[in-house]
Structure formats: structure tokens, C-alpha cells
Amino acid sequence: MIDRDLVALETPEYVARRARRDASDFREVFDLLDAVRDPELPELSIWDLGVLRDVRKDEVLVVAITPTYSGCPALDVIRQDIVECLRIAGIDKVEIEDQVIPAWSTDLMSQAARTRLRSGGVAPPAPHGAACPVCGSVSVEVISQFGSTACKALYRCLTCREPFDYFKEH
């Protein structure tokens, strides 16, 4: 069952990614890779984040990924996890390709991913800024522009007083 309200809210960037995945000859590989999570944000898969860009076959299977932030240390773990995930599924030869073009952006994320972030206690990226993931208030203040990982900033809700992470619009 497709949630039509959510579909209407999807960004054009996500719609294009989804169409490419649905038309891919390697849909099963995409499905397998849904099990690879971001080590810092386990509620999100690398597909959800927009880190997983494409799967194709040259001489071996090629998984194309893109870094979120240039120096994100999670990327090394993600590379290992992709190889391990596919090895368990019986695919031994995999090449991981880093694609920097076009640059990663939070526009690549689906609405479902944003909802999952929120239920994990992290305010999802939004053009109008952070809203408290606990009470929904938009009356919030920045504690620090730099949070526990490169992709997050630290906020406090002025309504319910909860401190929370905001996944920065990027």
C-alpha cells in the first residue's frame, strides 16, 4: 500500500533515484543492500541516506556510493559492510566505486527515511529548519552547529526542553 500523501512530498531527486532503482537489472542487489545501515544512524540504510547511488555490472559487480560529508569516517565502515553483506549472499567479487558527481545532498532522502529519523529521536533535514522530534515544536535553539557527527547539529527544544540532534539540511 503506497502512502499517497508521502509520495506527493517526495523530492524530484528522490523520485529519480527510486525510478532508477525500480528499472535496474540489479533490483535484488539493491534489496540486499537495504540491510546495510549507517553505523552512526542505524535507523537509516545507505539507500535511505542517498549514499547508495547505483549498482551495475562491468567485469564484476560495481556498487557506486557517494560520501555525505567529505571526511565522514562512517564511509570506511559502510564499504566493509557492503562487501560483507554481498559476500554472505554469495557475491564474492564486488568493486566499490566512489562517485562525487553530483554532490550528495539531503534532497536524496525519502520521506520514509525522514520519518524514521524522527522516530529515532533525530530531527530530519527541513528547508525551514529543525523541529523537535519529541513534541514537534519549531521553537528551538542551536546549542552547537557541530554535533556528534559531521551531518548533525545540536539543538534544544524550548517547548519541552529536550536536547536533540538535527540532521542538517545540506
Add this chain to the structure above:
Amino acid sequence: MSLLSAVVGLADDALVLGHRLSEWCGKAPFLEEDLAMANTALDLLGRARLLYGHAEKLGGSNEDEYAFLRDAPDFTNLLIYELPASDFATAYARQLLIDVFDELYFDALQGSQDDTLAGIAAKSYKEAVYHVRHSSAWLLRLGDGTDESHARMQQALEDVWGYHLELFENPSADVSLVANGALPDRAVLKAAWSERVRELVERATLTVPAGNWSVAGGRTGVHTEHLGFLLAEMQHLPRTYPGVNW
């Protein structure tokens, strides 16, 4: 060959400044600032790795050889990136001048005829916009703060000011790359940079330094005495234990 050396120069800038920022980890005034400096350092190290990776594809060495197995005269970073900053004000005076430059430079580099450089620039531009927000907040807080913080931020600006002119020089090897659209013309960015920095400095109740001195030489490998010490620390492990994994 000259695109390769230009890419290595940009990578050296990012690596050396990333290392300088990482020296503050654990020493910043409070925990959130520790995270901010470490995060910015990571962005810069990430940028350096993307650029060294590009250099390798252009026929250069690999990233570890570039970072760990070269001596000071082989590094081509500009001098402003290597200056030590034992005072927090100095760290952010330098950071602000560079962040404002980076925002302009990487915005322009997104139009590079070299697709990979354009892609790296798109990432670096977004990160630079965020860095400016943070460094300009510190400029304002220290400049328009106490008498002590005002005086130290003013002194810090005076101390680093003469190093900023090198940011706007196009190395002679880059002239043809600028002409064919692989690299932006650094000189044309100066007017926008000066205007933006003047506005931020004045808002912080500080004075733009008179600017009657300048130092240059980084792109040709002529460095300050400080780079050797930085490299000694950064390269210690792989130099002492060649080929070690950690």
C-alpha cells in the same frame, strides 16, 4: 602535469589546515567547540583525500605518499594554512580569512571544465558555507566581547593579515589552466573577499589591518619554519614504522 600540481596544491592546503585544526582537539574552550574544530578538520581532511585521489588518477602518487613521505620543500600549500595558532583568536582569525576565500573559490571551481574537480568543489562549497557561519560567529563573539578578547582578536588579524595576499595569486604554472576553464582566476575573487571580510570585521567592532606587508612562497615549496615541525608530528608514525597499518 600542471593540472596535477594544481590539484596537489589544493590538497596540501586542505591537509595542512586540517592538521592545524586537529591540534585543537581536546584544547578548545568547551566541548562543543572541540567538536566543531574536529568536524571542520575532518571536512578538510576529507577534501584533501578526494583531491589526492584525483591526483593519483592524473598520474600522481597515492594519498599516503603525498601526506607522509614528502618533506617540507615538496609541499606546495600556501603559507597561511601552515601557520601555528597557539592562541584561539589566531586560529579563528586565520580560519575566517580562509573560510571566506573557500566559499568564493569553491563556488567558482564548481564551473571547472574538469568534472571531478567540479564535483569535489560542489561538496567543498557547501562545507565552506557552513564553516564561514561558525568562524564569523567567533569573530563577532571575540571582537565584540571583552576588552581582552577584542584586543587579542585584533592582534590575531594583524598577525595573519600579511599571509592572505598569496590566496589571490595565480601560480605561473596555473595560467593556462585558468585560461581553459579548469581553474578559477584567484585574482578576480579578491574584491568580493575584501568586501565580505571588511563587513564581518567591522560588524565585530574590529579594524581591517592596514596591510602593508605580505609573505608568499608556499606554491613553490618555500615555507615558514613551522611546516617542518607540523610534518614531524604528522608523519612520525609511518616514517618510523614504514608500511605499518593502524
